Amino acid sequence: xxxxxxxxxxxxxxxxxxxxxxxxxxxxxxxxxxxxxxxxxxxxxxxxxxxxxxxxxxxxxxxxxxxxxxxxxxxxxxxxxxxxxxxxxxxxxxxxxxxxxxxxxxxxxxxxxxxxxxxxxxxxxxxxxxxxxxxxxxxxxxxxxxxxxxxxxxxxxxxxxxxxxxxxxxxxxxxxxxxxxxxxxxxxxxxxxxxxxxxxxxxxxxxxxxxxxxxxxxxxxxxxxxxxxxxxxxxxxxxxxxxxxxxxxx
Amino acid sequence: xxxxxxxxxxxxxxxxxxxxxxxxxxxxxxxxxxxxxxxxxxxxxxxxxxxxxxxxxxxxxxxxxxxxxxxxxxxxxxxxxxxxxxxxxxxxxxxxxxxxxxxxxxxxxxxxxxxxxxxxxxxxxxxxxxxxxxxxxxxxxxxxxxxxxxxxxxxxxxxxxxxxxxxxxxxxxxxxxxxxxxxxxxxxxxxxxxxxxxxxxxxxxxxxxxxxxxxxxxxxxxxxxxxxxxxxxxxxxxxxxxxxxxxxxxxxxxxxxxxxxxxxxxxxxxxxxxxxxxxxxxxxxxxxxxxxxxxxxxxxxxxxxxxxxxxxxxxxxxxxxxxxxxxxxxxxxxxxxxxxxxxxxxxxxxxxxxxxxxxxxxxxxxxxxxxxxxxxxxxxxxxxxxxxxxxxxxxxxxxxxxxxxxxxxxxxxxxxxxxxxxxxxxxxxxxxxxxxxxxxxxxxxxxxxxxxxxxxxxxxxxxxxxxxxxxxxxxxxxxxxxxxxxxxxxxxxxxxxxxxxxxxxxxxxxxxxxxxx
Numbered sequence: 130x131x132x133x134x135x136x137x138x139x140x141x142x143x144x145x146x147x148x149x150x151x152x153x154x155x156x157x158x159x160x161x162x163x164x165x166x167x168x169x170x171x172x173x174x175x176x177x178x179x180x181x182x183x184x185x186x187x188x189x190x191x192x193x194x195x196x197x198x199x200x201x202x203x204x205x206x207x208x209x210x211x212x213x214x215x216x217x218x219x220x221x222x223x224x225x226x227x228x229x230x231x232x233x234x235x236x237x238x239x240x241x242x243x244x245x246x247x248x249x250x251x252x253x254x255x256x257x258x259x260x261x262x263x264x265x266x267x268x269x270x271x272x273x274x275x276x277x278x279x280x281x282x283x284x285x286x287x288x289x290x291x292x293x294x295x296x297x298x299x300x301x302x303x304x305x306x307x308x309x310x311x312x313x314x315x316x317x318x319x320x321x322x323x324x325x326x327x328x329x330x331x332x333x334x335x336x337x338x339x340x341x342x343x344x345x346x347x348x349x350x351x352x353x354x355x356x357x358x359x360x361x362x363x364x365x366x367x368x369x370x371x372x373x374x375x376x377x378x379x
Numbered sequence: 380x381x382x383x384x385x386x387x388x389x390x391x392x393x394x395x396x397x398x399x400x401x402x403x404x405x406x407x408x409x410x411x412x413x414x415x416x417x418x419x420x421x422x423x424x425x426x427x428x429x430x431x432x433x434x435x436x437x438x439x440x441x442x443x444x445x446x447x448x449x450x451x452x453x454x455x456x457x458x459x460x461x462x463x464x465x466x467x468x469x470x471x472x473x474x475x476x477x478x479x480x481x482x483x484x485x486x487x488x489x490x491x492x493x494x495x496x497x498x499x500x501x502x503x504x505x506x507x508x509x510x511x512x513x514x515x516x517x518x519x520x521x522x523x524x525x526x527x528x529x530x531x532x533x534x535x536x537x538x539x540x541x542x543x544x545x546x547x548x549x550x551x552x553x554x555x556x557x558x559x560x561x562x563x564x565x566x567x568x569x570x571x572x573x574x575x576x577x578x579x580x581x582x583x584x585x586x587x588x589x590x591x592x593x594x595x596x597x598x599x600x601x602x603x604x605x606x607x608x609x610x611x612x613x614x615x616x617x618x619x620x621x622x623x624x625x626x627x628x629x630x631x632x633x634x635x636x637x638x639x640x641x642x643x644x645x646x647x648x649x650x651x652x653x654x655x656x657x658x659x660x661x662x663x664x665x666x667x668x669x670x671x672x673x674x675x676x677x678x679x680x681x682x683x684x685x686x687x688x689x690x691x692x693x694x695x696x697x698x699x700x701x702x703x704x705x706x707x708x709x710x711x712x713x714x715x716x717x718x719x720x721x722x723x724x725x726x727x728x729x730x731x732x733x734x735x736x737x738x739x740x741x742x743x744x745x746x747x748x749x750x751x752x753x754x755x756x757x758x759x760x761x762x763x764x765x766x767x768x769x770x771x772x773x774x775x776x777x778x779x780x781x782x783x784x785x786x787x788x789x790x791x792x793x794x795x796x797x798x799x800x801x802x803x804x805x806x807x808x809x810x811x812x813x814x815x816x817x818x819x820x821x822x823x824x825x826x827x828x829x830x831x832x833x834x835x836x837x838x839x840x841x842x843x844x845x846x847x848x849x850x851x852x853x854x855x856x857x858x859x860x861x862x863x864x865x866x867x868x869x870x871x872x873x874x875x876x877x878x879x880x881x882x883x884x885x886x887x888x889x890x891x892x893x894x895x896x
Contacts, residue, residue: 182384182798206382208804220795222814233813237804285803 131194133158133289133321134179139188141174148174149345150187156289156338161315161322163332163353165364166342172325173217175342176291179323180214181207192289208237213282214291219274221266227253227277228262234281252284253277255314272303279311283318290315292324296331308334329357329368341365383810384801387794389722396718397725400711401732404775407747408612414605414750426600429590429607433614435506436573436586442510444569447517452561454657455525456553462644463654470526471887472662476669477519478832479879480853482577482860483872485512487669489581490865494675499583508582513575515665517568522661524564528557530641537642546645560630563622567738570615574608574740576839577857587611588839591742595843601753605746612743619738623731631726631786673872676865686870689855696766697835697851703770704777704834705827711774712781712830713823716789726786733779745772745843769844773834780833781826788822821892828886832879 132155140150148171156162164172177183179190181203190198192212197205221230231249238245253262256276266274275295282290292311296304312335315322324335332339332353339353341362348362360366458470476484488511492503503511532553540552572578576588587607595604644650719725748771752763762768792815800810816823841854850858856871 177798180798180802182801183388206380206804207384207802208382212802214799214802216795216799218793218795220793220799222796222799224814224817229813233805233809234799234803236806236809281799281803 131191132156133193134323135191136179137189137191139175139178139190140186141171141178141183142186147345149342149347151346152188152342154340154347154350156321156323158288159319159321160338161324161336163329163336163339164323164325164342165329165332165339165362166327166348167364168327170342171345172327172342173293176214176293176323176325179289180212180291181205181210210289211287212289212291213285213287214293215275215278215282215295217294217297219266219278219295221274221277221281223266226263226265227258227269227280230266230277231281231284235284238285249280249284252280255283255317256280256310271299272307275299275307276310279314283314283320286318287320290320290322292322292335294326296326304331305334311335327364329353329365333357380804381807382801383797383805383807385807386717386720386797386810393718393720393722393725397715397729400715400718401729403711404732404736404778407744407751407772407775409747410751410754411605411609411743411747413754414601414746415609425607425610426590426594426603429587429610432585432590433587433611435579435584436588438506439509439513439579439584439586440569440572443513443517443572444565446510446514447521447568448561448565450514450661451518451521451565452525452558453554454661455522455561456529456550456557457650458522458654458658459526459529459557460550460553460642460645461650461654463651465655467887469655469658469662470523471883472666473519473522473658474883474887475519475876475880476516476665477523478829478836478883479876480577480836480838480857481512481516481572481575482581482838482857483673483853483875484515484665484669485509485578485581486856486860486868486872487672488512488515489672490676490869491668491672493865494672504582505584509579509584509586512578512582512669513568513572515669517565517572518661518665520568521561521564525557525561528560529553532556532642534642546647549645559626563626566618566622567734570618570738573615574611574742574839581860588740588742591740591746592839592842595742595746601746601750604742605750608740608742608746612739615738615740616735619735620731623734627727627731627734628723631723631730670873670876673869673876676869677873680864680866681870682864682867683870685867686874689867689871690852690874693850693852693855696845696849697853699766700770700773700841700845700851701831701835703767704773705781705830707771707774708778708781708830708834709785709823709827712778712826713785713789713819715782716785719786720789721794729782730786733782736775737779741772741776741837741839742843744775745840748772749843765846766849769841769846769849770834772840772844773837774830776837776840777830777833781830784822784826784829785819788819792818821889825886825889828882828889832882832886835879 134156136152136154139152141148164175166172178185178198181197184201184203185198187200189196192210195205197210222233225233228249231252232245235245235249250262253259256279258273258276258280261269261273266277269277296307322335324332326332337353338351339356340350341348341364343362343364349356356365357369360369488503488508492501497503537549540549574588576592579586580589591604591607594600594607715729719729748763748768755763796814835851835853838853838857841851845854852875856868860868
């Protein structure tokens with residue numbers, strides 16, 4: 130059986146400056162993947178390539194049976210890739226209500242207006258927002274805004290959900306609550322997650338697998354807990370060095 | 380289906396779009412180059428007195444630049460750092476001279492001189508009179524640029540300056556940080572006076588702008604007017620371009636919204652009364668005294684019927700010119716800003732071109748359109764000899780303001796909005812209709828209102844391009860001011876000021892709405 134996503138020898142550069150090269154990995158259905166690495170290593174760029182927002186400089190991306198990106202080309206546009214994405218700033222459209230944000234996000238869903246409305250309400254309900262559907266994002270709390278963003282992506286029933294550091298800036302209690310809700314929703318909606326983060330703690334909460342990018346290439350990849358036992362990347366080594374301190378505080 | 384992601388991607392279409400847009404904006408200069416080759420008679424290339432007129436204009440411009448920066452920079456910074464009673468009201472009053480024709484202020488100063496019994500050689504006439512009239516218009520420009528730049532200082536920067544040396548250190552830090560921007564505004568304010576014929580003519584100190592108008596309207600020498608206009612434009616470009624090229628990237632970046640907490644105002648009790656006193660002193664000089672000059676003859680005699688008749692005759696055209704010009708400028712300005720997007724280089728180029736276009740004499744575009752009209756067949760009169768031509772000429776003059784407001788407004792959108800729309804397959808027209816345009820609408824309305832005010836205040840363009848009999852209210856004032864009774868001129872000026880004040884209040888309310896949403 131083909132993997133859900135196959136990335137082969139992917140490279141990206143802006144102008145003459147290379148961001149990363151030779152990135153190869155597969156994502157199996159249900160095998161949530163964390164993409165880790167220091168700031169500026171190209172994690173978000175990799176996610177944009179998976180989403181079809183940019184074309185790679187080299188290499189190919191397959192989603193399901195189809196090749197979706199080739200060097201310099203987006204072969205399948207973002208909205209035809211059965212993916213969804215939660216952006217770092219959530220990208221909620223500020224002048225629309227929570228319900229309208231979800232409804233407009235369903236532009237490509239083939240259903241009647243009434244059915245779409247029902248689906249959108251269901252998605253909001255699944256995220257615990259049924260009583261906030263008429264509110265605009267600016268009148269919602271950070272946690273509620275995160276949930277609107279989640280409802281918007283769940284309503285389109287994607288196979289792959291890309292999360293671009295959506296938890297930065299949230300307090301630890303809210304993060305924990307959201308992690309548990311996302312895991313539950315991902316399992317109930319059969320969605321595979323790709324989480325971009327620089328915080329291995331977030332990665333361990335949501336993903337079983339990890340890919341660490343450092344200095345323009347994949348430094349290590351595989352089962353996250355296995356990687357944490359014998360880390361070779363500076364990112365994971367630095368994370369482990371912090372752990373005793375945390376225990377000490379406790 | 381075109382993906383919304385295209386709005387956030389680089390592409391050659393952006394370069395092509397900006398090139399086409401700027402060519403369109405500068406296109407009227409092309410016929411002007413041809414017109415400059417036309418030689419009537421055997422006079423000198425630029426007319427005998429043009430060099431002296433240029434010298435006078437530069438003397439006024441230099442004084443205006445120095446005075447406006449000297450007064451506008453510290454007061455603007457101080458007002459930007461303070462919160463004081465009647466703030467909105469005083470700021471609105473101070474903005475008034477920016478949005479009305481400069482000759483209105485000169486008329487006010489001239490009438491003030493006569494009503495107070497001063498001689499024709501007093502300081503309210505000649506060189507000093509022209510400087511005073513232009514400073515009244517240029518000072519608010521530097522003041523507001525300084526105030527807005529000060530407001531751009533983040534809370535973190537302000538607190539760091541406070542910790543290092545208290546409120547006085549914060550003031551010094553703000554002054555240093557705002558100085559380059561204020562200096563550019565001062566240079567721009569000075570340059571804008573170079574081609575403005577009104578105040579010099581009224582106060583007896585004619586400069587280059589008046590010489591160009593005379594060559595065209597009194598000597599009927601189009602070639603001479605074109606050469607003089609091109610010479611003046613070249614000098615303007617020589618002054619403005621280096622400054623703009625050096626500073627445009629920085630300004631373009633500062634127009635992108637930053638997510639920073641605004642600075643906390645100075646909480647010293649002194650500012651509660653000092654800031655309003657300072658502002659009110661400037662307002663007395665820039666608004667109250669010229670307005671008092673306009674009111675004095677009206678108090679003696681108010682020709683209500685003549686005023687009503689004149690306003691009725693000119694109001695429809697004034698509104699048509701203003702609406703059409705602001706419509707063209709706003710649509711083109713927002714389109715150009717959208718095309719430039721977030722690309723730093725294109726934003727800097729667009730901003731630099733906008734500032735140069737704003738600094739160029741308004742006769743630069745108008746004379747070009749006029750010359751194209753004389754060469755074009757009669758079937759194209761609707762394009763070159765019509766209200767549309769006049770409106771297009773006005774639009775090119777106020778386009779830079781629309782571009783700057785648009786760049787600022789588009790800078791407040793998040794790139795991920797369009798990317799999210801792309802991932803969800805939202806059609807481009809739906810993205811524009813439901814997300815982008817509603818978000819930009821307050822800024823678009825604000826740009827349209829301000830462009831309408833600036834277009835109406837541009838008398839030179841209307842004077843050169845209006846179809847026979849289709850005059851506007853400011854032009855009617857400009858043409859009757861030498862012969863009509865002072866009371867009529869004063870009353871017409873006040874009627875114009877009243878209308879401008881109402882529109883300005885509307886613009887202020889819109890600006891507040893745009894900021895709050």
